[in-house]
Amino acid sequence: MTVPHHAAGLSWRFSTWWVILRTALEERLVYRGDFALGTLMRFLPILTQIFLWFAIFDAINAQQGNTRESSTAQIGGFGFRDMVAYYLLTMVARAFSSMPGLASGIAQQIRDGEIKRYLIQPIDLIGFLLLTRIAHKLAYYAIAVGPFALVFFLCRDYFVTGWPSASVMIAFVASLLMSFLIGFFLEAAIGMIGFWFLEVSSLLFIYMLFSFFLSGHMFPLTLLPEGIGSIVQFLPFKYLAYFPAAVFLGKIPSEQLPMEMAIQFSWLVFFLIVCRLAYARGVRRYSGFGG
Amino acid sequence: MDDPATKESKPVGPNYWKVFLTFASNSLVRDMTFRVNFFLQCVSSIGWTLMNVGFYLIIFQYTGSIGEDTGWDRDKFFVFLATTWFVNSLVQAFFMPNAQEFSELIRTGGLDFALLKPIDTQFLISFRRIDWSALSNFVAGIVIAAIALYSLATREVNPMIPSLISVLLYFVFVVCGVLIMYSLMISLSATSIWLGRNQTLYNFWFYITNFSRYPMEIYDRGWGKPLYGFFTFVIPVLLVVNVPARLLARPIDPRTDWEWMLVGWALVATLVSLATSRWIFKKALLSYRSASS
Numbered sequence: 001m002t003v004p005h006h007a008a009g010l011s012w013r014f015s016t017w018w019v020i021l022r023t024a025l026e027e028r029l030v031y032r033g034d035f036a037l038g039t040l041m042r043f044l045p046i047l048t049q050i051f052l053w054f055a056i057f058d059a060i061n062a063q064q065g066n067t068r069e070s071s072t073a074q075i076g077g078f079g080f081r082d083m084v085a086y087y088l089l090t091m092v093a094r095a096f097s098s099m100p101g102l103a104s105g106i107a108q109q110i111r112d113g114e115i116k117r118y119l120i121q122p123i124d125l126i127g128f129l130l131l132t133r134i135a136h137k138l139a140y141y142a143i144a145v146g147p148f149a150l151v152f153f154l155c156r157d158y159f160v161t162g163w164p165s166a167s168v169m170i171a172f173v174a175s176l177l178m179s180f181l182i183g184f185f186l187e188a189a190i191g192m193i194g195f196w197f198l199e200v201s202s203l204l205f206i207y208m209l210f211s212f213f214l215s216g217h218m219f220p221l222t223l224l225p226e227g228i229g230s231i232v233q234f235l236p237f238k239y240l241a242y243f244p245a246a247v248f249l250g251k252i253p254s255e256q257l258p259m260e261m262a263i264q265f266s267w268l269v270f271f272l273i274v275c276r277l278a279y280a281r282g283v284r285r286y287s288g289f290g291g
Numbered sequence: 292m293d294d295p296a297t298k299e300s301k302p303v304g305p306n307y308w309k310v311f312l313t314f315a316s317n318s319l320v321r322d323m324t325f326r327v328n329f330f331l332q333c334v335s336s337i338g339w340t341l342m343n344v345g346f347y348l349i350i351f352q353y354t355g356s357i358g359e360d361t362g363w364d365r366d367k368f369f370v371f372l373a374t375t376w377f378v379n380s381l382v383q384a385f386f387m388p389n390a391q392e393f394s395e396l397i398r399t400g401g402l403d404f405a406l407l408k409p410i411d412t413q414f415l416i417s418f419r420r421i422d423w424s425a426l427s428n429f430v431a432g433i434v435i436a437a438i439a440l441y442s443l444a445t446r447e448v449n450p451m452i453p454s455l456i457s458v459l460l461y462f463v464f465v466v467c468g469v470l471i472m473y474s475l476m477i478s479l480s481a482t483s484i485w486l487g488r489n490q491t492l493y494n495f496w497f498y499i500t501n502f503s504r505y506p507m508e509i510y511d512r513g514w515g516k517p518l519y520g521f522f523t524f525v526i527p528v529l530l531v532v533n534v535p536a537r538l539l540a541r542p543i544d545p546r547t548d549w550e551w552m553l554v555g556w557a558l559v560a561t562l563v564s565l566a567t568s569r570w571i572f573k574k575a576l577l578s579y580r581s582a583s584s
Contacts, residue, residue, distance in 0.1 A: 044498040047518075048505060055358035055509040056350060062359040075353040202331035209335055213342045223349050 016123070017131055024135030029142075039147040046087050046151075053083045076222035077251055083220070084158040088151065089245035090217055095144065096176045097183035097215075097240040099133065103207075106191025107200045110286070119283065126188060126279060133184055164248055171257055175244040178264050182239050185271035192275065195282030216242025222251070236267040305410045311418055318421040332424035340376065340431040347372060361508040362541065366446065368506070369439035371536040375504050376432030378468045378531055384425035386473050389417050390480040397483050400581045413572050417477060443540075453539050461539040464554070467561040468531035472500065474568035475526065481568075481575035503528040506536075523553075527560040 057080040060073045073079065078086060106129070109115045118125040164172065190207060194200050212218060214237035221232055221242045232238065243264065246252050252260055322329050350357075351365040363371065393416050396402040405415050444452045453461075479496060502510075502522050507529045510519040522529040534557040537550065 038494070041494065041498055045501050048501050051509040051515055052357070052505055054512075055361070055506075056354050058359045059354045059356050063355060199328070202328055202335065205335045206331065206338060209338050209342065213345075218342065218346055219349065223353075225349070225352070 020128060020131045021135045024132040025139050029139055036143050036147055039144045040151075043091070043147070043151050046084070046091070049087050050084050053080055057083075076220055076224075078220050078222070079160070081158045081160050082249060084155065085160075085249060086220055086245050088155055088158070089248050090241040092148070093176060093179055093241045093244040094217060095140070095148075096137070096244075097179040099183050099187040102129070102133065102184070102187040103191035103204050104201060105129075106188060107194030107198075107204075110191075110194040110282075111198055115286070119286075126275060129188065130184060137180065161250060164250060168247060168250060168254075168257075171261060172244060172248045174261065175239070175247050175264060178261075178268050179239050179241075179244055182236060182264070182268050182271055185268070185275040186236070189271060189275040189278050192278035192282050195278070195286055211237050211240060214238070215240040216245070220246070220251075236271070239264045239267060307410075307414060310410065310414075314418050315421050319423055322423045329424050333427040336424065336427045337431055340428060340435075343372065344369075344435065357506055358508050361506060363506045363508070366439050366443040367540040369435055370443070370540040371506060371532065373432045373436035373439060374465065374468075374536040374539070375532045376428050376435060377465055378472060379500075380425050380428035380432060381469045382472045382476065383428070384422050386417060386476050387425070388420040388422045390476045392420060393480045394483040397579070402579060403581050406576070406579075412576065413477070413569065417473070451542060454543050457538050457543045460543075460554075461535050464535035464538060464557060467557055468535060470561050471527055471531050471564045474564035475499070475528065478568045478571045481572045484575040484579050499526065500528055500531075503531045503533075507533045523556075527557070527564065530557040530560055 057073055060075070064073060074082075115125065118128070163169070190200070190204065193203065197203070214221075214232055214235055216238055217240075221229060221238055224232055243252075243260070247257070247260075347365075347368065351368075355364055357363040357368055393402075396405060396416075405412055408415055440453070444450055476496060502518070507519065507523070509515070510522075510529075519529070530553065534554055538554070
């Protein structure tokens with residue numbers, strides 16, 4: 001390149017992004033067969049969930065004297081079919097918000113000193129990671145859309161209300177995109193803890209455990225008892241799984257929806273700032289040795 | 292592997308029990324070297340247990356039992372849950388780290404060294420490492436079982452105290468369950484000899500055993516029946532927890548022929564699984580080509 005990097009400005013920046021994006025995409029598509037199979041396998045636990053919830057609702061119906069066909073039993077605002085649809089939708093949400101290997105990757109780069117690269121090259125670490133993550137996700141969706149479509153088609157009867165309205169659909173997509181960004185900045189911030197503690201894997205495991213429970217991946221958060229439930233609703237974790245699914249199923253009243261979206265956006269900004277701050281602070285106390 | 296040459300020259304075989312104890316103490320030393328890590332692992336295991344207990348407590352807020360007429364009410368289901376915890380913690384403590392390491396040994400060619408040792412390879416592969424922190428879940432299981440059994444014995448509606456014979460049978464069939472799981476795991480990890488590497492082993496394991504974590508009655512309807520049959524008779528993971536839990540959580544006397552048949556089948560299935568896994572393991576070793584040079 002003849003033009004010096006810093007002089008080329010925006011167009012150089014875009015071409016860098018494009019190269020990063022394309023490389024990461026190609027990297028990912030190498031294992032597409034493994035990928036598609038793995039994605040399909042991930043739906044297996046849903047199968048047991050269907051049976052489990054059917055049995056639970058069966059018992060509830062029997063208690064209330066309903067017949068199976070005319071069943072209107074609901075728990076936490078979810079009927080049997082809603083419940084299954086909910087689990088399927090959290091799979092979609094998690095496909096956006098889960099960041100396998102992000103935090104541990106950052107911590108590892110800090111530990112083995114690879115992070116020096118970003119301190120001397122004109123590339124921003126967080127920006128670079130975000131781009132690679134976007135590329136990975138895009139590649140993932142390109143392959144996973146097949147298995148996902150298949151499973152959703154097979155399970156279409158569980159979506160009792162059919163497709164949501166256009167405005168809800170837009171909110172759903174927006175909440176998914178924001179859940180991706182929240183997931184990214186949250187996990188990246190956790191990875192930055194590596195600047196202070198060298199070993200974060202156990203900490204990460206505990207975080208993952210809590211996020212599994214508090215994000216609503218395990219069950220809809222509305223099932224929680226009153227006191228705990230309202231606290232959990234205030235936490236950011238619900239945007240990683242529960243919230244997008246609840247939006248799609250119309251469980252969020254339409255008058256509350258704009259407010260909820262705004263709160264989600266605020267969390268996104270919050271984690272973005274935390275992540276940036278942690279990085280800036282971490283780099284200041286970081287000392288790289290060796291070559 | 293049994294090498295006839297070494298057998299002849301060494302009439303006295305290794306003392307397996309002593310070797311096992313050495314493995315156990317080595318692992319304990321290793322675990323205790325990273326004490327904070329060990330502690331955090333225990334904490335996260337207990338956290339996972341609490342979450343599951345919380346989940347089922349929430350479910351039993353809304354329903355009296357899992358499934359209509361299945362008899363799995365809250366106390367009995369928690370006996371079931373404790374059984375799941377016993378089996379899983381034993382498998383995770385004794386076999387899981389080894390199965391993972393086995394795949395790694397195959398990939399790196401380190402299996403060569405295991406094959407050269409004058410001891411049964413399957414034994415060496417299966418017991419080398421013990422994850423002591425996984426046993427924290429065993430303790431958690433004891434707590435759950437104790438509370439559930441106490442509540443079952445003292446409640447007003449249908450109190451029940453398990454008889455001595457059902458407790459004895461319970462222990463026998465928990466061991467059977469662990470052995471079935473072990474056979475499945477060793478067979479799965481042996482396949483990595485053929486597949487080269489087996490990164491999805493843990494996932495696959497999780498998905499299969501996922502079926503064993505619920506009362507088998509819930510699959511016994513509609514399109515669940517093929518699953519019920521498959522996971523009872525072909526890959527018998529449904530027996531692992533269901534048979535012992537049922538023996539302990541229900542009175543031993545009025546039992547249907549079907550239930551006794553399942554108990555008998557669990558015994559047979561354990562033996563068949565062990566034999567099959569041994570066969571698969573040996574077969575897999577025959578096609579092992581070292582990865583080095």
